[in-house]
Amino acid sequence: MKKFFDRLILIDRRVIFLLISLSVIVPLLVKIELPLEVTPEVRRVFELVESLPDGSRILIPCEYAPDVMAEMEPMLYAILRQCYRKNLKVIVTALYPTGVNLIEKELRYMADQTGRKYGEDYTYLGYRPYPAAVILSMGQDFRQSFAVDFYGTPLDSLPMMKGVKNYKDVGLVLTVNATGGTEYWIIYGRERYNFPLAIGVTAVMGADYYNYLKTGQIVGIIPGLKGAAEYEKLIDHPEDAIRGMNIQSIVHLLIVVFVLIGNVGFFLSGQYRRKK
Amino acid sequence: MSISTDIGVWVAAFFTLCIFSFLYKDNPFYKFAEHVAVGVSAGYWFVVLMKETLQPAVFLPLKQGRWNLVPGPLGIFLLILPVIIGLLLFFRFSKRYNYIARIPIALIYGIGAGPTLVQYLQNSVIRQMQPTMIKISFASWDSFSEVLIAVGVVCGLTYFFFSKEHRGTIGGVAKVGIWTLMIGFGATFGFTVMARVSLLIGRFVFLMRDWLGVIG
Numbered sequence: 001m002k003k004f005f006d007r008l009i010l011i012d013r014r015v016i017f018l019l020i021s022l023s024v025i026v027p028l029l030v031k032i033e034l035p036l037e038v039t040p041e042v043r044r045v046f047e048l049v050e051s052l053p054d055g056s057r058i059l060i061p062c063e064y065a066p067d068v069m070a071e072m073e074p075m076l077y078a079i080l081r082q083c084y085r086k087n088l089k090v091i092v093t094a095l096y097p098t099g100v101n102l103i104e105k106e107l108r109y110m111a112d113q114t115g116r117k118y119g120e121d122y123t124y125l126g127y128r129p130y131p132a133a134v135i136l137s138m139g140q141d142f143r144q145s146f147a148v149d150f151y152g153t154p155l156d157s158l159p160m161m162k163g164v165k166n167y168k169d170v171g172l173v174l175t176v177n178a179t180g181g182t183e184y185w186i187i188y189g190r191e192r193y194n195f196p197l198a199i200g201v202t203a204v205m206g207a208d209y210y211n212y213l214k215t216g217q218i219v220g221i222i223p224g225l226k227g228a229a230e231y232e233k234l235i236d237h238p239e240d241a242i243r244g245m246n247i248q249s250i251v252h253l254l255i256v257v258f259v260l261i262g263n264v265g266f267f268l269s270g271q272y273r274r275k276k
Numbered sequence: 277m278s279i280s281t282d283i284g285v286w287v288a289a290f291f292t293l294c295i296f297s298f299l300y301k302d303n304p305f306y307k308f309a310e311h312v313a314v315g316v317s318a319g320y321w322f323v324v325l326m327k328e329t330l331q332p333a334v335f336l337p338l339k340q341g342r343w344n345l346v347p348g349p350l351g352i353f354l355l356i357l358p359v360i361i362g363l364l365l366f367f368r369f370s371k372r373y374n375y376i377a378r379i380p381i382a383l384i385y386g387i388g389a390g391p392t393l394v395q396y397l398q399n400s401v402i403r404q405m406q407p408t409m410i411k412i413s414f415a416s417w418d419s420f421s422e423v424l425i426a427v428g429v430v431c432g433l434t435y436f437f438f439s440k441e442h443r444g445t446i447g448g449v450a451k452v453g454i455w456t457l458m459i460g461f462g463a464t465f466g467f468t469v470m471a472r473v474s475l476l477i478g479r480f481v482f483l484m485r486d487w488l489g490v491i492g
Contacts, residue, residue: 017299024480028491070478071471097324098317129329132391183400188391191399203471207464214407214425217399224467225474244477251473 008265016258023254027247034246041213042230045174045198045220049082052171057089057160059170061185063131064178065098068202074241075200075228076103076176077110082235084114089160090122091170093146095131096179104150119158126150131181132188139193141165167195176200182209186217200227277489289487292479334359428456 052058060079064072083090094103107124116122125146128134137144142164148154155161167173173195175185182199190197196219201209203224212218222231225248228241280286294309334355337343343351361383367376408429413419434446435453442450484491 014300020476021480024477025484028480028484068471068475070481071474097321097328100324100328127324127328129325136391187395187399191395191403203467203474204464206467207460211404211407215403217403224471225477226470240481244474244481247477248470248473251476252469255469 002268002270005265005269006271008261009269009271011261019254020251023250024247027250028243032246032250034249036229036233036242036245038230038233039227041210041221041223042227043220043234045200045222046082046231046234048172048196048198048219049079049088049174050086052086052088054087055089056171057091057164057169058083059091059093059167059173061093061095061173061175061177061181062103063094063096063099063175063181064102064202065096066102068178069102070244071202071225071228072176072178072200073106074225074239074244075222075231076106077239078228078231078235078237078241079174079176079200080107080110081114081237082231084110084116084121085235087121088171089120091125091142091161091164092122093125093134094127094150095134095181097127097129100127100150119153120160123155123158123161124150125155132184135184135188136192139166139189167193170195172196172198174198174200178202178205186212190217198222277492279489280487285487289483292483296479330359427452432456 049058060076060083062072062076080090092103092107094100104124104126107122110116111118111122118124125142126149128145134145138146142161143155146155149158155164163169167189173185173189175182175197177185177199178201182201182205185197185199189195197217198220199209199212199218200222201224203226206221206223206227209218209221209223213221222228225241225244229245232238232241280289291309291312294305297303298306337355338352343355346354361380364380365377367373370376407422408426410419410422410426412423412426414423431449431453433453435442435450435457437446437450440446481491
């Protein structure tokens with residue numbers, strides 16, 4: 001029996017990798033649906049976007065690179081779908097250099113999907129260095145940092161940008177962010193210019209930003225793939241995030257089983273006593 | 277649903293499999309993919325920074341002869357001064373003159389710390405202390421969690437108070453502090469696991485949908 005428990009803590013890590021892979025592949029092939037609850041912090045973001053009058057502007061600073069695309073892309077798509085459905089005019093910045101082209105591609109994809117026109121329904125301002133300085137200058141006038149958009153077009157020649165000067169002219173700032181820049185939007189943006197701010201962050205960052213909800217510095221938070229899945233549920237358009245969360249639940253279950261196996265093996269194999 | 281004919285997708289799939297191969301054991305394919313990723317990232321950063329920073333802020337104004345700050349030669353000087361200061365960073369490679377590189381580093385730190393310090397203290401540290409200064413009541417679950425936050429903060433800070441030995445009451449409070457910290461780390465780790473699994477799912481979706489076309 002003791003040998004059996006010894007074996008439990010000596011399972012080859014490759015076996016674990018293989019089982020984790022299978023727990024992702026099998027649910028991808030066999031469609032499964034698990035229940036998903038919407039949390040209040042995600043619902044608040046959704047409701048705030050819903051409450052914006054048709055035709056008003058929303059600023060979506062997107063700061064992430066391809067390495068976290070799996071989490072952030074479904075989130076951005078869900079937000080854009082809601083914005084376009086409500087006829088909101090979307091202004092996007094990308095203050096993180098390695099994400100500039102990725103975000104442009106994603107914006108074009110969603111515009112094609114929903115039949116939106118550049119310059120009329122959405123504008124992409126692109127990248128400028130030093131996020132903190134850019135955020136501060138945008139509070140005076142967007143043109144201070146972005147005299148031209150990503151494609152080199154002067155902002156005033158874009159129909160939807162006419163009359164848009166600074167944060168006062170946007171109904172909400174909703175940053176989809178996988179960088180420390182999230183904090184800049186809170187500290188230099190929201191606190192200085194007092195605009196409503198919501199954030200969508202990676203799951204790793206999630207725990208660090210919940211405290212800003214408590215202080216009221218952000219109105220809501222969409223954390224990682226789970227937040228994105230909740231958002232997809234709210235807009236009633238299930239896509240990659242909901243599919244991912246179904247798989248995620250199965251993988252988590254497997255991880256919990258492995259944690260239990262490891263602990264049972266550790267405590268009953270005699271290693272615990274030897275270590276003690 | 278069919279296998280991709282896009283060369284870019286095939287390249288991405290090849291590199292994904294190279295990286296996955298490390299799960300079996302370290303191998304030249306993994307090493308190759310790792311080096312390519314680092315090289316391509318550095319190259320990409322360089323191009324973006326060149327295109328979005330140096331070109332519009334320095335090269336283009338010099339070429340077009342427009343510098344808004346001050347007209348005349350002083351304007352040119354003010355335009356290229358930051359470039360010169362930035363180039364001083366390369367003195368780091370010189371054994372004899374590497375101290376010169378401290379000038380731009382000091383400027384970066386100084387300029388960075390100036391606006392950050394006040395804003396950070398005011399809008400992060402002080403604002404974050406506010407939820408711990410509450411009127412204690414047990415009227416609802418929200419009030420209970422507010423009390424929990426206040427207790428957690430005090431106990432957590434006590435754990436980092438090293439001027440008195442952690443024994444007796446102080447020791448007990450510090451113990452609650454370390455439990456609070458552990459719960460916090462647990463939540464963070466849970467989120468991290470979720471994030472990493474999300475990335476794994478993303479890669480598998482890419483392989484099975486975009487590359488092999490076996491799922492819709």
